[in-house]
Amino acid sequence: MRKTAPTPRTRIRRSPEYAHYDTRQLYDIIDAAHLCHIAFHDGNSVHSLPMACWRVGDHLHIHGSTGSRLMQSLCIGMEVSISICHFDGLVLARSAFNHSMNYRSAVIYGCFTPINDETAKLEVLDHFMERLAPGRVRDIRNGNRKELGATIVLRLPLTEAAVKIRAGGPIDDEKDLDLPVWAGVLPVALVKLPAIAEPGQQIATPDYVSSWTADAHKPV
């Protein structure tokens, strides 16, 4: 288990008590996310864009169109910083200054490389579908050669990353503890809502859809 930052730029200086450098917490945060924010500098300016992402083993994956300038830029190994943050609640302290948020955050550095081998590409795309809807990969029309050819799949090794997690109630100054002010947490969660079928379908509802609806109002 890694207890120190892998590099100077991943060492967390503010509130280091919330820092983690182990892959367990990093993978949990990635696996709970459907999207990440990718930052890069294209030579003219810095950009930050949201992208769908998924993990397979010790790599993060994204995909996109061969026509996308972003994907073309990332293909050539431009350095990126990737941010994922789950917002878990507002933390209300007795003083304005000690208010905070609960969150699970990961920041990852590295370079993407394309997966060019067609079999390997199909395999990680199947992993992506399995992540979205387990079992669905057997139902759908799979990508044909033209569609696959129009899709770039990139992967980035999860070797340089830092995790920061804050959970629990407010941390007030000792002298503020007796103030007559409500203190606690206003929690939030990203939850599933009942599935919405396209109108006019004569299709039996697959398990991954009915279980999504059965889990409505539970965390994603």
Next chain:
Amino acid sequence: MRKTAPTPRTRIRRSPEYAHYDTRQLYDIIDAAHLCHIAFHDGNSVHSLPMACWRVGDHLHIHGSTGSRLMQSLCIGMEVSISICHFDGLVLARSAFNHSMNYRSAVIYGCFTPINDETAKLEVLDHFMERLAPGRVRDIRNGNRKELGATIVLRLPLTEAAVKIRAGGPIDDEKDLDLPVWAGVLPVALVKLPAIAEPGQQIATPDYVSSWTADAHKPV
């Protein structure tokens, strides 16, 4: 109402039918968010970090410690790209290729400047508290001179931004419409959960806490 991108780098090229350049959609996306992802290049590498944010009028605000290297860097007018994205659901099409996500996304470019005037700083911090818990600003112990002095508040004009919104069901190829595959949306939402009071309090529950709990399972 603005119908075109304010600058070349905010012009959305991929799926331009989802693009918006008007402040109404931009402000709605910001006001629904409690955090944003800020990208910048510090001369050595690119970074992307999550930060709490709030809007007052036509500016986005962030705050942090004077001891934070990030805040010190942003203070001197480094160019940033800011990304906010609300994930609204998985869109399941009949073919693998046409799967998508529903989302509301904003990308903002600009430079932060510090609010140095103490009265102006207090005013935007009060706006922040009002955003977190309406009315609470009258309950809490407000920041003293030392705490205020240790806090940097930065603002960025919302003049260069692009919004991309996808909503609704899948868009399948005509030839795939009769395939025996379930199609539709698996929606998600960020919802409020019941408030958690710090143990041992003898304080009446304020309105903004009881209304949060009354709104449990409704969107944030």
